Amino acid sequence: MSALHTYAYALKQLQRDVRIYLFTAILAGFATSGVYSVLLNIFLIRLGYQSAFIGWVNAAGQFAFVTISFLAGWLSLRWGTRRLILAGLACYGLGYFLLPLAEFLPGQWQAGWLIGAAILASFGGPLYWVNGNLFMMDKTTEVERSHAYSLRTGFFPLSGFVGSLVGGWLPTFLSSNFGYTLDSPAPYRIALMAGAVLFLPAFLLMRQTSDSRIATKKELEAHSEPVPWLLFVPLALIMLVRAAGEMAARSFYNVYLDTVFGVPVSSIGFVASLGLFLAIPTALLTPTLTDRWGNANVFIVAMGGMSVSLALMGLFDQWWLVGGSYVLLMVFAAATKPTIYVYRLAILQPVWWGVMSGTGGTTHGIGMASGAIGGGYLIDSIGYQPFFLLSAVVVLVGAVAFWFFSQQYPEKERDSG
Numbered sequence: 001m002s003a004l005h006t007y008a009y010a011l012k013q014l015q016r017d018v019r020i021y022l023f024t025a026i027l028a029g030f031a032t033s034g035v036y037s038v039l040l041n042i043f044l045i046r047l048g049y050q051s052a053f054i055g056w057v058n059a060a061g062q063f064a065f066v067t068i069s070f071l072a073g074w075l076s077l078r079w080g081t082r083r084l085i086l087a088g089l090a091c092y093g094l095g096y097f098l099l100p101l102a103e104f105l106p107g108q109w110q111a112g113w114l115i116g117a118a119i120l121a122s123f124g125g126p127l128y129w130v131n132g133n134l135f136m137m138d139k140t141t142e143v144e145r146s147h148a149y150s151l152r153t154g155f156f157p158l159s160g161f162v163g164s165l166v167g168g169w170l171p172t173f174l175s176s177n178f179g180y181t182l183d184s185p186a187p188y189r190i191a192l193m194a195g196a197v198l199f200l201p202a203f204l205l206m207r208q209t210s211d212s213r214i215a216t217k218k219e220l221e222a223h224s225e226p227v228p229w230l231l232f233v234p235l236a237l238i239m240l241v242r243a244a245g246e247m248a249a250r251s252f253y254n255v256y257l258d259t260v261f262g263v264p265v266s267s268i269g270f271v272a273s274l275g276l277f278l279a280i281p282t283a284l285l286t287p288t289l290t291d292r293w294g295n296a297n298v299f300i301v302a303m304g305g306m307s308v309s310l311a312l313m314g315l316f317d318q319w320w321l322v323g324g325s326y327v328l329l330m331v332f333a334a335a336t337k338p339t340i341y342v343y344r345l346a347i348l349q350p351v352w353w354g355v356m357s358g359t360g361g362t363t364h365g366i367g368m369a370s371g372a373i374g375g376g377y378l379i380d381s382i383g384y385q386p387f388f389l390l391s392a393v394v395v396l397v398g399a400v401a402f403w404f405f406s407q408q409y410p411e412k413e414r415d416s417g
Contacts (some may be wrong), residue, residue, distance in 0.1 A: 034163015
């Protein structure tokens, strides 16, 4: 009850612009974490592609995170965060709408179209999320900030939960009512395009907000202290490991269940939706946990939970146990996001927030791309189970490294100084 009371008070403090941004996250979550998460890889399988190429398409979806996240943080100094968030929503919507149209292209053009459309959609990631972090930091206070980030982390899987259910059900509905077969790409293509359309209302809503800037370029240039690379680099590497571990599961759990166990698409959608649904209370309870134990400690425990979950995915040989382990991983991953977002900015002065957000976005993209590309080739080489076990070890190393880092840079001590 105390947590609910705190949330109710925090919600009253949220500005209108923050509420609009949170609603756009709901629409984005429905499309990306819901419909596309369930159906994209299965669509690619129906087009005849194997794990290695599927890994490349998923990695292409992280291309801009790798290449322009750092720039996206700096651009906010010149153009403000709102314009860049709008550009991100436009890239998301256009790229995701164009990608399924590859079905109509000749074979020699199809692969290039898929990669190109995924790259276009990838620009939505850093423009929307990197600047979204800054947008919310600017438009919230310490009273409601942790709750605002947790709400975004909770709303995203909530809408993804609904999107996963719809994504798992829609191909069956289309095949039953319009004469398609589930072995053809057509019902998946229609469902993917329907999900992409949701970025249009998100774009129109975001246009109604006011702009924000964390700092101007002149303020950054006038800042006398050197760039604190000793904070940027270790945190960036830890975020890379966290992202790689999550992507190892997200990119291939559905392919694993489909190709190895022959699980129906509706059941795969249920697994995805259950993981997203259970991630919601985890995200919403995170501020209560961090108030008691701190962002750093909650992040360490959640990373450890991700490692255990990946190990279980590699050890079990029954699909429902593998699916349950994936659900558990999504729950722990939900707790890592708001904690690391707040922690990494809390130990810095505001003038460096844009640089940190951009650096984090870059390494997040590298980690996601590594999990997708490396996963595709490793699975073809060593198989699914050894791949998931290897991923578990990598994430565990990241958790231990962060523990050492957080001992040197505790957030409360930095905030008070």
